[in-house]
Amino acid sequence: MNYTLHQLMIFQKITETSSITKAAEELHLTQPAVSIQLRNLQEQFDIPLTEVVGRRLVVTDFGWEIAAATEKIIQEVQGINYKTAAFKGLMSGKLKISVVSTGKYVMPYFLAGFLKEHPEVDLKLDVTNKAKVLESLSANEVDFALVSILPDTINVEGVELMPNQLCLVASKDFDLTKKVFDEQVFEDITLIYREEGSGTRLSMERYLNERKVAVRKKIVLTSNEAVKQAVLAGMGCSIMPLIGIKNELKSGELKVVPVKGLPLVTQWNLIYLKGRKFSPVGKLYLDYLEQHKSDLIEKNFS
Structure with missing residues (x-):
């Protein structure tokens, strides 16, 4: 057996991500480099570590056994590194x-x-x-x-x-002639939601439910960055944390829409x-x- 620690670490990341592409991204390596190291590791064993089912990479039962042993090996190596650093006073x-x-x-x-x-x-x-x-x-x-x-x-x-402040945010083309909007504004706009399980979505839904606001048009997106890009493109408005859009507010690409009861503060x-x-x-x-x-x-x- 001539497998290396580097190969084992790459294999561990492949089992974590179930993808050579994702493993390469997280390890900051090229996809071919990861594929080569997986192939070199596989050559050490007569039993397959992975299989391709359709277009999806699947770790075999034997592969999972090797992955479990690999995790223990890597933890031991990290322990050696930590002890070495401790003796150096770090x-x-x-x-x-x-x-x-x-x-x-x-x-x-x-x-x-x-x-x-x-x-x-x-x-x-x-x-x-x-x-x-x-x-x-x-x-x-x-x-x-x-x-x-x-x-x-x-x-x-x-x-x-x-504090974390959440405000209704719109694109630069939104008409802000009113100084303060009431909750009726949510019935007139397309409201962009985060996915289920998001804390931002939970805060937004509590606000809307407490005020019995009926949202007529809505879009659901799966990340704060996706919501921001959709608002920038004029697809709708969203209640968003200001911390994630400070640059766009400074540049004028996004606007805060003043609404009664906002901002929400968590x-x-x-x-x-x-x-x-x-x-x-x-x-x-x-x-x-x-x-x-x-x-x-x-x-x-x-």
Whole structure:
């Protein structure tokens, strides 16, 4: 057996993504390079690791056995690296954070300084919708989760970071002759929604339901970026977090539509399971937030 750690790491990413293309993207490699390494690894075994069914890559039962062993090997190697760094006097380890999709405009600003101070720390940052964020937190797969609405089904603690304002947003061609609109405006526009499970959608639906607003025309899109592009193109309006559109507001490409009862204000919270025992890296990051949170907010979001 002459397989390498590099091949095993690539195979692990292929099993995670079920796709050579996605694995290549996440590893910052070319697709042919990933395919070659998978083929070289496969040559070490008489039993197939993967199969192609239709156009889809499928990991075989034997492949999953190798993937499980690979994960243990990689964890042991990372443990060696962390111990080496510790003997050099460097703080090392892995920090795993899951972030709701709009949180990608927030979380990097609370991580950049910490990672510069501790270059040996490995960061895994997963950006997805609220339902999947809470699922990974509940399963204890991550250290922290960034959400704008606290869950009522999981017992959590956390750190309040900053307010999250949501406003009705329209393209630059929207007529703003009225100083303030009432809820009737939602019956006259096409309203663009996020997908089910999104915290932004939940806040928007609560607002509309409380005011018994009937939305006649609506579109559902699966990411905040897709919603922003649709609003920019004039397909409709949406209630969106201002944090994700500040550049478009400054340039005049998007407008905030003043409506009674808006903006909605939620709170960005970095949460974790109550009673969780943190690694030294997790504890260090909590201390970093407590010390630098106010300065980071003032510098980046004032």
